[in-house]
Amino acid sequence: MSGETIAALRSRMARDELSHEHLVAQALEGAAASGAQHVFTQLYAEAALAAARHADAALRAGVALPALAGLPVSVKDLYDVAGETTMAGSIVCRDELPAVADAPAVARLRANGAAIVGKTNMTEFAFSGVGINPHHGTPRNPADAAVARIPGGSSSGAAVSVALGLAVAGLGSDTGGSIRIPAALCGLVGFKSTQARTPRTGALELSRTLDTVCAMARSVEDCLRVDTVIADAPLAVRQRPLAGMRFAVPQTLMFDGIEPAVASAFDRALKILSAAGALIVDIGLPDLAEIAQLNAPGGFSAVEAHAVHRERLAQARERFDPRVAARIATGATASAADYIAMQDKRRAWIARTERALEGFDALLCPTVPIVAPPIDELVRSDEAFFKANGLLLRNTFAINYLDGCAFSLPCHRAGELPVGLMLSSVQGDDARLAAVALAVEAALK
Structure with missing residues (x-):
């Protein structure tokens, strides 16, 4: 299955070349193999x-199948599954009460017939873009057979499960x-929808904002097939030609x-898009330089994560990933007045930035400015870790701060380490951005 899209798999199944059972059995066998070490926690x-x-x-009976029916799907370890304690890549939560119900996103996958093969490893409590986990090990990025590189985070196991074809x-x-x-970093497509599109209930919080x-x-x-299922509503995507789009x-x-x-x-990607008739416009967008100051002190992630984990930190800090604990602790000093000011400043910034992006089909930039660094370098050195983490998160975080939507599309050549091209837009613009992403993806291929 490695490298095959859902459409390709469905085509093989229609020709009776592949069964769902065989596909899922292969995925489970691969998940238990040494090459998938540290990818799944369960x-x-x-x-x-x-x-x-x-x-x-159902297929044999001629019944139309839902989009994900019988297909292997993985679920990040921070989602509630009924009867299990949600660990979120930690060991701190081990003795806490089990979830009483599936998270809505998980329940919707089940209702669609998806074959949920397991829970995937992640950065502890989702607080890093690197993907290193000292408790459960770090899944190796499959893009480089010679050097063990980070998969990226925090959805590290999720990415590797797809990249390995599991x-x-x-x-x-x-x-x-x-x-x-x-x-x-793993050469996949990622879709960050507008936050309000899919309920966050049953997902252990990092930052509710x-x-x-x-x-x-x-x-x-x-990605759109999955989004339709977990959001319980399809996006009204009207496909458009790339020619005439403004980036x-x-x-x-x-x-x-x-x-x-x-x-x-x-x-190289910009040249391809330009040759296909898209208009590429350089803009200053100086508001991007303000984010670090506006998001202080601590930042939404640290302040809100501290509210979630302060009792765990007080009782068992020694059981945390030290780097995660240190980042959560920085949120302890923000006052209620600080937090309200952060929210007000963000709203004003969003309004300014949305005005600056009017008339464009998408904002284009590299998803991350670096290729995946080796795991060992970042395990050994706090300085190297935090430098890489800052670079990895910088571009993508701007779109979360905007409450926007974004796709990351592979734009590297075969044989090169993966590089992502990020297409972003404002909140609620998911359907139009999806049409842009489909056109850009087709051009890059």
Whole structure:
């Protein structure tokens, strides 16, 4: 299944070349293999195979199948599954009460017939864009067979499960880039929808202001299939030609510290889009430089995560990933007045930025300005870790701060380390941006 989209798999099934049961059995076998080490924290073999067999029976009977019926899908470890304690990549929560119900996103996947193969590993409490987890190990990025590189985070296992062909899609979350970063580093498509599109109930919070329930897959179309299911409503996507589209390329912040491999892939992508008739416009967008100051002190993620985890920190800080604990602790000093001011400043910034983006079909920039660094370098050095984490999150976080929507599309050549092209727009513009993403994806292929 590795590398196949949902449409390709459905075509093989229609020709009786592949069954759902065989596909899911392969995924489960692969998930238990050494090459998938640290990808899953739990497997649901029996339930996944049952869903696959049900889909096979329906197909034989001529019953129309829902979009994800019988197909292997993975779920990030921060989503509630009824009867299980939600661990969110930690060990701190081990003795806490189990969930009484599935998170809505998980329940909707089940109702659609998806074969949920397991829960995927992640950065502890989703608080890093790197993907390193000292408790459960770090899944290796499949893009480089010679060097063990980070997968990106926090939806690390979700990305690797899809990249290895163990799932057609990985349900994750995106607070500052946790879908788009690993999608970019692993060569996948990630879709961060407008936050309000899918309910966050049953997902262990990092930041209630920024958390977004969304997924990654192998194509824009597959991301839209999953989005329709978890949002319980399809986007009204009207496909459009690339010719005549207007794209803004911000000259502030997004290209600082960019590595040559990323710059080369991005420039090549712009040339392809321009040759296809798109208009590329450089804009200043100086408001991007204000985010760090406006999001202080601590930032929404730290302040709101501290509210969620302060009792756990007080009782068992030694059981946290030290880097995660340190970041959460920075949220302790913000006052209620600080927090209200942060919200007010964000609303004003969003209004200014939305005005600056009027008339453009998307904002274009690299998803992240670097390729995936080696795992060992970031495990050994706090300095290297936090430098990489800041770079990984910088571009993607701007869109969360905007409460916008975004796609990350692969734009590297075969044989190169993966590079993501991020297409972004304002809140509620998901359907129009999806049409743009479909056109851009087709041009880049």
